[in-house]
Amino acid sequence: MSKLNLDQNLIDSSRNAAKSIAENVQNFIDDHTTISTERTVARLLGVDDVDEIDKPLPNVLIDNIIEGGGLEQGAAYWIGNAIVQTGGTPQRIAEKISKGEIDITHLSAAKEEKIQDTIFEMAEETVDKIKQNRNKRSQLIETLGEGKKPYIYVIVATGNIYEDIVQAQAAARQGADIIAVIRTTGQSLLDYVPYGATTEGFGGTYATQENFRLMRRALDEVGEEIGRYIRLCNYCSGLCMPEIAAMGALERLDMMLNDALYGILFRDINMQRTLVDQYFSRVINGYAGIIINTGEDNYLTTDDAVEAAHTVLASQFINEQFALKAGIPEEQMGLGHAFEMDPSLENGFLYELAQAQMAREIFPNAPLKYMPPTKYMTGNIFMGHIQDALFNMVSIMTGQGIQLLGMLTEAIHTPHLHDRYLSIENAQYIFNNARNLGDEIRFKEGGIIQNRAALVLENAEKLLNQIAREGLFPTIEQGKFGGVKRSRTGGKGLDGVVKKAEGYFNPFIQLMVGGGR
Secondary structure (H helix, E strand, O other): OOOOOOHHHHHHHHHHHHHHHHHHHHHHHHHHHHHHHHHHHHHOOOOOOOOOOOOOHHHHHHHHHHHHHOOOOHHHHHHHHHHHHHOOOOHHHHHHHHOOOOHHHHOOOHHHHHHHHHHHHHEEEEEEEEHHHHHHHHHHHHHHHOOOOOEEEEOOOOOHHHHHOOOOOOOOOOOOOOEOOOEOOOOOOOOOOOOOOOOOOOOEOOHHHHHHHHHHHHHHHHHHOOOHHHHHHHHHHOOOOOHHHHHHHHOOOOOEEOOHHHHHHHEEHHHHHHHHEEEEEHHHHHOOEEEEEEEHHHHHOOOOOOHHHHHHHHHHHHHHHHHHHOOOHHHHOOOOEEOOOEEEEEOHHEEEEEEEHHHHHOOOOOEEEEEOOOOOOOOOOOHHHHHHHHHHHHHHHHHHOOEOOOOOOOOOOOOOHHHHHHHHHHHHHHHHHHOOHHHHHOOOOHHHHHHHHHHHHHHHOOOOOOOOHHHHHHHHOOOOOOOOOOOOOOOOOOOHHEEEOOOOOHHHHHHHHHOOO
């Protein structure tokens, strides 16, 4: 039942405009590929490890294709042809390339039908493994059970995967439902994925497949111990967005931060590159049953939460449509928003409540990822704890799905174990004591909360229809999101974008969202 009396015509208009925006961008996506998308195809076909100078073999293989002028044809074509001509596995072919024994684009060409048959057979094996991981997650949740929503989401960020494991297991025992391993500073700007277990990250830990495997095993162990499935979250954003999504699918991650707009605005990654990469990464996440988290909350760190609230809603509408294009159901859309208004603002709590309730009513099946106050946190830990308590209260009143807990020491340092414990205790107390408070409340007709939600929706609808007329790329160039302007041809990674040649194919997109060959 709606508590806000939102105008359904405005919601429908907003959703239709967002659909038009997504379709327009999808036309561009369908015509292009990137080096990271093709490295992902290589990884999913079994290419792994590094060469003698620690260069990842997926990079070695794709760089060889680029040198031969063949990227437009796609990695699947060249790898398939090499398998037919040499009888080697994709891994063995990559190793031979690294030693200078093969130049993949100079082998004689086999028949395309034979190449595709060979590749699809291998791709089907990988897709089946990902499906088995998804089934195993479902079985474990059914067997062990899980926490009630909002899921309690906390971070670990030591830089050392083995230290992260100790902290993650401690947090699970304290009541956390989701452990997010924060990625080391700057990894989103690396155009390769580091290899192996790592112990020297700064402000976080490197996202590697081995680190994923180690943390997944550790959380499964503690989940068995405490009788509750613990979800694992990491980041598949940045220049290697689809590669990290593939690694997450292979190692049974449950949640991944995944938003091209975040990379464009806050990491200055080229918009053409990252929107193509986002599509393939979301195809993989959708098929793997991974919940994506989008980054709308970040807009409010660079823009005003009162004045720019409509840009958050507009972006949620757009992200919903991009996710649907990639085959992600609503139940896997952790659309982002945040509790970021100035605490000195009169009735700010009511505005926050209006924003959260509006997101809940407009996206009823999405889990919604709610982010804590950070912009106005200070060294006053007692005030910070109260801000986090109000944030937790809004969440339970409006039925949020994923609650990234704030820390009372947010503005001082990476949280200590006891800081995390106090945050979990705060959330558990409020979630338990106010579990059904939202069911008992109706908002005043024409009051502050209803009027605020109506205004934000009206402004979002206007913005979305403007974007639909002008296009998403020009809108980003104008700085309409987060107050940050980016150029269509600027940023990092544009040189890794190419137009697909006739005959290009990506077996994994066809198998995961196309229904087969």
